[in-house]
Amino acid sequence: MRYIFVKAKAIWQYGGKSRHPLIKDIYPGLQNNVMRRICYSRPHNFTYVRIPKVANSTICKTLLNYMPEKRQFEDDPTGSKSKRELRDLPRLEQFHESFSFAFTREPASRVLSAWMDKTRNPSFQGKFEFTEPGTDNELISFRSFLELLDRDLLMKNPHWSPQAQILPFKGKGYSCLAKFENLNADLEMIVGEIFGQKLQIDSKQVEQTGASSKVAEYVGDYERKLIQKMYEEDYDLFYSDGQI
Secondary structure (H helix, E strand, C coil), rough: HHHHHHHHHHHHCCHHHHHCCCCCCCHHHHHHHHHCEEEECCCCCEECEEEEEEEEHHHHHHHCCCCCCCCCCCCEEEEEEHHHHEECCCHHHHHHHHHEEECCCHHHHHHHHHHHCCCCCCCHHHCCCCCCCCCCCCCCHHHHHHHHHHHHHHCCCCCCCCCCCCCHHHCCCCCEEEEEHHHHHHHHHHHHHCCCCCCCCCCCCCCCCCCHHHHHHHHCHHHHHHHHHHHHHHHHHHCCCCCC
C-alpha cells in the first residue's frame, strides 16, 4: 500500500512517476525499483536512497528507532517492515533542502554478496535460472554468475546493477555519500546530524553473507577484470582514490 501511495503522489506532482526529477534519469527498467528504495522524512528532514546489498536493513531499522511517530517493529529480522515504513518520495526541492545521504559499497564485495544471497533465493532462481547448464540444479559459480551478468543480466535487477545507475543524480549533490566499509562511523555521524543523538545501531549482524571477508577467495584476475568492466563507473565515481 505504501508504494501505491508513493507512486500516486509522483503522478499527481509530476504527471507520471517516470517524470519525477529523482527518477527520470534512472535506467527505465530500474525506475520502479529505485522509487521503492527512496526514504524520506519531512518531520526529521532527511532523504535516504537505499542501494541493495549495502546494509539496508541495519540502516533502516536504526533510523526507525529515532522516530517515535513511526510504527516500531519487534519482529523484523530482514528489515522489510522498516523499509516499507520509511518509504516516501520527496519533491525535488524537499530533496535539496533535506539531509540527503546514501551508502555505497566496493563493487567486488557487493556483487559477491548478491551472488551468495540471490542465487540461493528460490524466487530469483526461478526468474533468472541460476543453475549450471547440464547439471542437476547445481547453483552457478561466482564466475558463471559474473559472465551471466556481463552477457545480459546486469541491468535486470538492482541487487547487482551498478550503484551509479541506482542513485539519482549518480550520487552528486547529496549531503553525504557514506561507505558500507565505514558503516558504524558514518552512520554515527548521520544519526548525530539528523537526530542530534548518539548511535545505537540496530543489528545483530551487519552483513548477512559475509562477502566482504571472502573477496580474496572468490575474486581472481579473471573475475576482477569482469567486475572492473561492468562496474567501471562505480569505481570512477565512488572508489577512484582507492580509499574506503
